[in-house]
Amino acid sequence: MEINDFKSNDEITWCPGCGDFGILNALKKSLVNLGKEPKDILLVSGIGQAAKLPHYIKSNCFNGLHGRSLPPAIAAKIANRNLSVIVTTGDGDCYGEGGNHFIHNIRRNVDITVIVHNNQIYGLTKGQASPTTDLGYKTKVQVNGVILEPMHALEMAIALGCGFVARGYSANSEHLCWLIGEGIKHKGFSLIEVLQPCVTYNKKNTYEWYTKRIYKTEDDASYNPNDKIAALQKAAEWEERIPIGVIYRNEKDSYEDKSGLAKNIPLVDEEIENIDISEALKEFI
Amino acid sequence: MTELTIKIAGEAGQGMQTIGSALCRVFKKMGLYIFANQDYMSRVRGGNNFFQLRISDKPIYCPLQKSDIVIALDKKSVGLHQTDIAGNGIMVLDKAEFGIVKESKVFFNVPFHELANKTGGNDIYINTVCCGVIAGLMGLGFEYLEGVVKEAFSGKEEEAIRKNLLAAKSGYDFTKDNFKEDRFKINTVGARETLLMNGNEAIALAAIKAGCKFYSGYPMTPSTSIMDTLAHFAARFNIVVEQAEDEIAAINMIIGASFAGARSMAATSGGGFALMVEGISLAGMTETPIVVVDAQRPAPATGFPTRTEQADLDFLISAGHGEFARVIYSPGTIEEAFYLTIKAFNIAEKYQIPVLIMTDQHLADSLMNITPLDPHKIKAQRFIISRADAKKISGYKRYQLTASGVSPRAIPSWINDVIYADSDEHNEEGHITEDAQMRVNMVEKRFHKKIAGLTQEIEKPVAFNLEKAETVLVGFGSTYGVLKEACERLSNKKFGFVHLPQVWPFPTAELSLLLDGKSNILTVENNAGGQLAKLLMREAGIKVKSSILRYDGRPFNLDYLIGRIKELES
Ligand SMILES: Cc1ncc(C[n+]2csc(CCOP(=O)(O)OP(=O)(O)O)c2C)c(N)n1
Numbered sequence: 140m141e142i143n144d145f146k147s148n149d150e151i152t153w154c155p156g157c158g159d160f161g162i163l164n165a166l167k168k169s170l171v172n173l174g175k176e177p178k179d180i181l182l183v184s185g186i187g188q189a190a191k192l193p194h195y196i197k198s199n200c201f202n203g204l205h206g207r208s209l210p211p212a213i214a215a216k217i218a219n220r221n222l223s224v225i226v227t228t229g230d231g232d233c234y235g236e237g238g239n240h241f242i243h244n245i246r247r248n249v250d251i252t253v254i255v256h257n258n259q260i261y262g263l264t265k266g267q268a269s270p271t272t273d274l275g276y277k278t279k280v281q282v283n284g285v286i287l288e289p290m291h292a293l294e295m296a297i298a299l300g301c302g303f304v305a306r307g308y309s310a311n312s313e314h315l316c317w318l319i320g321e322g323i324k325h326k327g328f329s330l331i332e333v334l335q336p337c338v339t340y341n342k343k344n345t346y347e348w349y350t351k352r353i354y355k356t357e358d359d360a361s362y363n364p365n366d367k368i369a370a371l372q373k374a375a376e377w378e379e380r381i382p383i384g385v386i387y388r389n390e391k392d393s394y395e396d397k398s399g400l401a402k403n404i405p406l407v408d409e410e411i412e413n414i415d416i417s418e419a420l421k422e423f424i
Numbered sequence: 425m426t427e428l429t430i431k432i433a434g435e436a437g438q439g440m441q442t443i444g445s446a447l448c449r450v451f452k453k454m455g456l457y458i459f460a461n462q463d464y465m466s467r468v469r470g471g472n473n474f475f476q477l478r479i480s481d482k483p484i485y486c487p488l489q490k491s492d493i494v495i496a497l498d499k500k501s502v503g504l505h506q507t508d509i510a511g512n513g514i515m516v517l518d519k520a521e522f523g524i525v526k527e528s529k530v531f532f533n534v535p536f537h538e539l540a541n542k543t544g545g546n547d548i549y550i551n552t553v554c555c556g557v558i559a560g561l562m563g564l565g566f567e568y569l570e571g572v573v574k575e576a577f578s579g580k581e582e583e584a585i586r587k588n589l590l591a592a593k594s595g596y597d598f599t600k601d602n603f604k605e606d607r608f609k610i611n612t613v614g615a616r617e618t619l620l621m622n623g624n625e626a627i628a629l630a631a632i633k634a635g636c637k638f639y640s641g642y643p644m645t646p647s648t649s650i651m652d653t654l655a656h657f658a659a660r661f662n663i664v665v666e667q668a669e670d671e672i673a674a675i676n677m678i679i680g681a682s683f684a685g686a687r688s689m690a691a692t693s694g695g696g697f698a699l700m701v702e703g704i705s706l707a708g709m710t711e712t713p714i715v716v717v718d719a720q721r722p723a724p725a726t727g728f729p730t731r732t733e734q735a736d737l738d739f740l741i742s743a744g745h746g747e748f749a750r751v752i753y754s755p756g757t758i759e760e761a762f763y764l765t766i767k768a769f770n771i772a773e774k775y776q777i778p779v780l781i782m783t784d785q786h787l788a789d790s791l792m793n794i795t796p797l798d799p800h801k802i803k804a805q806r807f808i809i810s811r812a813d814a815k816k817i818s819g820y821k822r823y824q825l826t827a828s829g830v831s832p833r834a835i836p837s838w839i840n841d842v843i844y845a846d847s848d849e850h851n852e853e854g855h856i857t858e859d860a861q862m863r864v865n866m867v868e869k870r871f872h873k874k875i876a877g878l879t880q881e882i883e884k885p886v887a888f889n890l891e892k893a894e895t896v897l898v899g900f901g902s903t904y905g906v907l908k909e910a911c912e913r914l915s916n917k918k919f920g921f922v923h924l925p926q927v928w929p930f931p932t933a934e935l936s937l938l939l940d941g942k943s944n945i946l947t948v949e950n951n952a953g954g955q956l957a958k959l960l961m962r963e964a965g966i967k968v969k970s971s972i973l974r975y976d977g978r979p980f981n982l983d984y985l986i987g988r989i990k991e992l993e994s
């Protein structure tokens with residue numbers, strides 16, 4: 140596979156300079172590394188700028204409702220576990236409208252990879268606060284600045300025992316590509332939140348702002364991502380310094396293992412025209 | 425015709441259902457026709473619930489108002505159910521235990537607490553004692569009961585079987601000694617093979633037959649036993665039953681599984697369906713086949729969780745923003761629920777649309793012993809590009825414009841091309857578009873063209889005695905049984921009925937033909953608004969004379985409906 144095999148002809152509608160481009164490029168490279176054909180990959184998204192990404196890659200795409208990227212993604216994976224299922228979603232899509240699915244799909248632990256484009260703002264609807272907008276940030280709706288405590292999604296994911304929790308930066312494409320690859324390799328629900336500057340509506344968390352603060356967890360040899368308490372502390376770092384890299388790893392059985400799904404033939408491969416229910420009917424005699 | 429209605433009433437947790445189920449098995453063995461319904465409160469303990477069982481030597485389809493034998497398991501039931509005793513009926517009660525001294529000619533006193541404790545050692549055995557009492561009252565041979573007790577406790581300890589047999593025999597003997605009449609005798613029919621099941625079980629079994637491979641739901645009465653039944657059989661048929669975090673997740677999950685190629689279903693009641701509505705629209709837009717069951721209960725909001733109503737008709741017809749094709753089936757019997765559910769999966773896949781099955785608590789929970797379902801009567805038919813054909817295709821467009829509005833549907837990974845499905849307006853490839861002409865093409869594809877096809881596949885209304893009838897009753901869903909029996913009972917042939925097993929697309933042409941020249945049309949509906957009457961007017965220009973509406977959360981029973989018809993006719 141080469142980058143060109145994943146080239147889509149659809150016109151990209153993001154603002155020039157948007158952090159989403161970096162994510163798109165990193166994801167494409169990860170797919171090349173994955174070595175699978177486009178027909179065996181499924182990208183699922185909700186609605187938002189981030190959620191348009193699947194159109195810009197040649198692979199299967201299910202672009203569903205705002206907030207509802209995770210339910211169809213896990214179900215498609217359950218139906219056909221030979222598909223590699225990757226979700227591209229926004230902070231509003233995943234943590235706001237879809238918050239309940241975020242919580243419960245970490246618990247469900249189906250083998251999918253979730254990439255959250257975190258621009259800390261609602262892009263598509265033109266700049267309202269999202270669940271991750273920093274305190275005090277002013278918008279047309281939050282006219283006196285945000286007063287709601289930002290949602291600490293990575294800490295939440297760690298607390299819920301998510302098997303793979305990472306943070307990437309859209310301007311560090313190589314590192315992000317590696318992280319996505321690690322996420323895809325992980326068996327179970329993997330979460331990669333990406334710092335994604337929105338050049339149009341987020342005037343605080345800009346490229347300069349992030350570049351000044353980020354550092355890689357891999358650079359600290361003493362950091363152990365298997366240590367839950369250390370991971371919680373790491374995930375909580377913000378404002379002064381912001382860690383990117385793998386924050387938490389927790390190897391455990393996936394939904395596929397625990398449900399017994401992995402032992403059966405994929406649901407889509409079942410022949411259904413001649414199912415015999417006569418034995419089942421006997422239970423009602 | 426000989427028939428009998430037995431009601432077992434008591435507090436939640438006293439085991440009315442246990443007695444009811446055991447009796448159903450006894451009567452089933454005798455070849456009798458059974459219609460059993462439950463009236464229960466939304467609580468796990470206390471309150472007052474009943475299980476009502478009508479049996480006959482001829483086919484029956486609905487409950488009656490009054491019971492011949494009422495078993496009162498607690499004192500409260502004595503007061504609550506006295507008015508519902510039939511002319512020749514009795515009430516079985518334990519006067520000493522309930523502290524009742526007054527006499528009544530309907531009372532048949534049985535010391536069931538004492539008998540249970542003497543034989544089994546505690547109150548748990550009251551249920552079995554009562555089964556013995558009923559067998560005694562009816563003059564049945566004890567061997568019927570013996571067989572059922574042994575079956576019910578097979579695999580349990582010998583001790584449990586022994587004690588239960590003793591308890592049953594004590595109730596049976598007590599009754600034989602103290603009740604010497606034969607007014608509750610019923611003709612036997614002779615053994616015939618039947619299946620004892622309720623509407624929900626029929627839907628679940630049909631889903632299995634239709635090839636449903638993925639089910640997602642969030643528990644909500646009265647739909648939950650569909651999920652239970654599927655879960656029970658899931659491993660045997662390689663079906664995944666996933667309890668969702670909410671109904672929004674459930675519907676979006678079944679859409680995802682269906683997109684990937686697995687036939688999928690969800691079931692819920694009105695409140696859960698309300699949460700699914702955006703998803704119904706998504707299925708319409710992405711042209712993803714799904715089957716969703718709404719087992720209605722009285723609303724608005726939480727309403728009467730355990731009771732029955734048919735007030736979601738308007739809601740289901742318009743559920744989902746925007747315009748797209750859908751089908752709504754409204755089965756009236758357990759058999760119809762089975763066959764229509766299989767059809768629902770086929771139609772959903774053929775037209776790539778959401779198909780809704782509208783039932784209600786009355787159909788969901790009522791038990792009947794039906795003649796065996798014919799699993800070969802309708803087959804699961806596939807309408808996708810097969811794996812073999814998929815390999816030959818290139819330049820695939822998921823939303824290719826066609827005359828029928830239906831585009832060939834490929835399954836991801838079976839085809840070498842990729843598939844884009846989108847909830848935004850899209851072009852033939854499935855990419856987002858803002859083009860005005862493409863919008864028009866896509867609306868006509870999803871809406872007009874598909875509806876034109878679906879109109880050719882309408883499940884025909886069921887008509888009874890229309891040639892002679894002066895008055896025609898019209899209903900949909902679970903009222904079928906009561907309409908049928910009422911028309912048969914009102915024997916002067918003036919009455920006929922039409923039952924609609926499908927309410928959308930509305931059977932306009934069929935109804936116009938059937939009701940042509942009829943001026944005395946009455947709808948019979950378990951709702952307050954006369955929703956079917958309004959639909960008849962709106963869709964077919966048919967004006968009804970009046971509507972018989974019941975909206976107290978209870979199903980129509982035969983006596984009640986006949987009473988209401990007579991009121992109108994007088
Ligand atoms: C049910 C529903 N509510 C609201 C919207 C409008 N809406 C579309 S995208 C969006 C927020 C997007 O924010 P985010 O997920 O952070 O993505 P971004 O555009 O910033 O990438 C909203 C509110 C919608 N499409 N559907």
Ligand code: SF4
Pocket residue numbers: 152153154156157158159188258262263336337338339340
């Ligand atoms: S609005 Fe922001 S997030 Fe959306 S494309 Fe423009 S820069 Fe990117």
